[in-house]
Amino acid sequence: MPKATFAARYENLARICEFVSSNAKTAGLDDSAAYAVELATNEAATNIIEHGYGGNGDGKIECAIEADDGGVTVVLLDWGKPFDASKVPQANYSVPLEDLPLRGVGLRLIRGFMDEVQFERIPGDGNRLMMRKSR
Numbered sequence: 001m002p003k004a005t006f007a008a009r010y011e012n013l014a015r016i017c018e019f020v021s022s023n024a025k026t027a028g029l030d031d032s033a034a035y036a037v038e039l040a041t042n043e044a045a046t047n048i049i050e051h052g053y054g055g056n057g058d059g060k061i062e063c064a065i066e067a068d069d070g071g072v073t074v075v076l077l078d079w080g081k082p083f084d085a086s087k088v089p090q091a092n093y094s095v096p097l098e099d100l101p102l103r104g105v106g107l108r109l110i111r112g113f114m115d116e117v118q119f120e121r122i123p124g125d126g127n128r129l130m131m132r133k134s135r
Helices: 010-026 031-052 106-113
Strands: 003-007 060-068 071-078 116-122 126-134
Touching: 003 010, 010 031, 010 060, 010 071, 031 060, 031 071, 031 106, 031 126
Parallel strands: none
Antiparallel strands: 003 060, 060 071, 071 126, 116 126
Protein backbone atom coordinates (compact mmCIF):
# COMPACT_ATOMS: atom_id res chain seq x y z
CA MET A 1 0.00 0.00 0.00
CA PRO A 2 1.65 3.27 -1.08
CA LYS A 3 1.75 5.77 1.78
CA ALA A 4 3.11 9.29 2.12
CA THR A 5 3.04 12.02 4.75
CA PHE A 6 2.69 15.67 3.85
CA ALA A 7 2.91 18.89 5.85
CA ALA A 8 -0.63 20.26 6.15
CA ARG A 9 -0.05 23.27 3.91
CA TYR A 10 -2.05 24.56 0.98
CA GLU A 11 1.04 24.49 -1.23
CA ASN A 12 1.16 20.69 -0.76
CA LEU A 13 -2.32 20.09 -2.20
CA ALA A 14 -0.92 19.49 -5.70
CA ARG A 15 1.59 16.95 -4.34
CA ILE A 16 -1.11 15.14 -2.35
CA CYS A 17 -3.39 15.01 -5.39
CA GLU A 18 -0.61 13.84 -7.70
CA PHE A 19 0.29 11.06 -5.25
CA VAL A 20 -3.31 9.84 -5.12
CA SER A 21 -4.07 10.27 -8.83
CA SER A 22 -0.91 8.54 -10.07
CA ASN A 23 -1.40 5.62 -7.70
CA ALA A 24 -5.09 5.34 -8.65
CA LYS A 25 -4.12 5.14 -12.34
CA THR A 26 -1.36 2.62 -11.58
CA ALA A 27 -3.99 0.57 -9.75
CA GLY A 28 -6.09 0.45 -12.89
CA LEU A 29 -8.69 3.18 -12.51
CA ASP A 30 -9.57 4.90 -15.77
CA ASP A 31 -8.86 8.62 -16.17
CA SER A 32 -12.38 9.67 -15.17
CA ALA A 33 -12.41 7.61 -11.97
CA ALA A 34 -8.84 8.68 -11.07
CA TYR A 35 -9.87 12.32 -11.55
CA ALA A 36 -12.87 11.83 -9.23
CA VAL A 37 -10.52 10.39 -6.59
CA GLU A 38 -8.20 13.36 -7.07
CA LEU A 39 -11.02 15.90 -6.70
CA ALA A 40 -12.38 14.23 -3.56
CA THR A 41 -8.89 14.08 -2.08
CA ASN A 42 -8.25 17.73 -2.89
CA GLU A 43 -11.47 18.78 -1.15
CA ALA A 44 -10.80 16.56 1.87
CA ALA A 45 -7.18 17.69 2.26
CA THR A 46 -8.22 21.33 1.91
CA ASN A 47 -10.79 20.83 4.67
CA ILE A 48 -8.18 19.18 6.89
CA ILE A 49 -5.76 22.06 6.38
CA GLU A 50 -8.38 24.76 6.86
CA HIS A 51 -10.66 23.33 9.54
CA GLY A 52 -8.47 20.74 11.23
CA TYR A 53 -5.31 22.77 11.48
CA GLY A 54 -6.67 26.30 11.13
CA GLY A 55 -4.78 26.89 7.89
CA ASN A 56 -1.47 27.41 9.65
CA GLY A 57 0.30 24.26 8.43
CA ASP A 58 1.48 23.09 11.82
CA GLY A 59 0.23 19.54 11.31
CA LYS A 60 0.56 16.66 8.92
CA ILE A 61 -1.65 14.60 6.65
CA GLU A 62 -0.87 10.94 6.14
CA CYS A 63 -2.22 9.57 2.88
CA ALA A 64 -2.44 5.89 1.95
CA ILE A 65 -3.97 4.29 -1.11
CA GLU A 66 -4.86 0.65 -1.51
CA ALA A 67 -6.15 -1.17 -4.56
CA ASP A 68 -8.04 -4.42 -4.88
CA ASP A 69 -10.10 -6.07 -7.59
CA GLY A 70 -13.11 -3.90 -6.75
CA GLY A 71 -11.45 -0.49 -6.80
CA VAL A 72 -9.28 1.92 -4.86
CA THR A 73 -9.44 3.07 -1.24
CA VAL A 74 -7.82 6.32 -0.10
CA VAL A 75 -7.24 6.87 3.62
CA LEU A 76 -6.36 10.29 5.00
CA LEU A 77 -5.21 10.60 8.62
CA ASP A 78 -4.76 13.86 10.47
CA TRP A 79 -4.26 14.96 14.04
CA GLY A 80 -6.12 18.25 13.83
CA LYS A 81 -9.32 19.31 15.56
CA PRO A 82 -11.87 16.52 16.06
CA PHE A 83 -14.27 16.22 13.13
CA ASP A 84 -17.80 14.82 13.21
CA ALA A 85 -19.41 14.78 9.75
CA SER A 86 -22.86 14.34 11.28
CA LYS A 87 -22.60 17.82 12.80
CA VAL A 88 -22.02 19.57 9.47
CA PRO A 89 -25.24 21.29 8.36
CA GLN A 90 -26.70 20.22 5.04
CA ALA A 91 -26.65 22.86 2.33
CA ASN A 92 -29.98 23.80 0.75
CA TYR A 93 -29.70 22.65 -2.87
CA SER A 94 -33.23 23.66 -3.78
CA VAL A 95 -32.09 27.24 -4.32
CA PRO A 96 -30.67 28.50 -7.63
CA LEU A 97 -26.99 27.77 -8.15
CA GLU A 98 -26.03 31.43 -7.90
CA ASP A 99 -27.65 31.59 -4.44
CA LEU A 100 -25.66 28.69 -2.99
CA PRO A 101 -23.05 29.72 -0.45
CA LEU A 102 -19.46 29.51 -1.62
CA ARG A 103 -18.63 27.33 1.36
CA GLY A 104 -20.24 24.31 2.95
CA VAL A 105 -20.71 21.97 0.01
CA GLY A 106 -17.42 20.08 0.31
CA LEU A 107 -18.82 16.98 2.00
CA ARG A 108 -21.48 16.67 -0.67
CA LEU A 109 -18.81 16.90 -3.35
CA ILE A 110 -16.67 14.24 -1.66
CA ARG A 111 -19.65 11.92 -1.29
CA GLY A 112 -20.68 12.60 -4.88
CA PHE A 113 -17.26 11.77 -6.33
CA MET A 114 -16.72 8.63 -4.27
CA ASP A 115 -18.75 5.43 -3.85
CA GLU A 116 -18.14 5.07 -0.11
CA VAL A 117 -17.03 7.63 2.48
CA GLN A 118 -16.45 7.03 6.19
CA PHE A 119 -15.22 9.45 8.83
CA GLU A 120 -14.04 8.30 12.23
CA ARG A 121 -12.19 9.60 15.24
CA ILE A 122 -9.21 7.43 16.11
CA PRO A 123 -7.41 6.89 19.42
CA GLY A 124 -4.71 9.48 20.00
CA ASP A 125 -6.96 12.34 18.90
CA GLY A 126 -6.72 11.74 15.18
CA ASN A 127 -9.25 11.80 12.36
CA ARG A 128 -9.51 9.07 9.74
CA LEU A 129 -11.25 9.54 6.41
CA MET A 130 -11.75 6.51 4.19
CA MET A 131 -12.91 7.12 0.60
CA ARG A 132 -13.53 4.30 -1.86
CA LYS A 133 -13.94 4.43 -5.62
CA SER A 134 -15.16 1.29 -7.35
CA ARG A 135 -14.02 0.21 -10.78
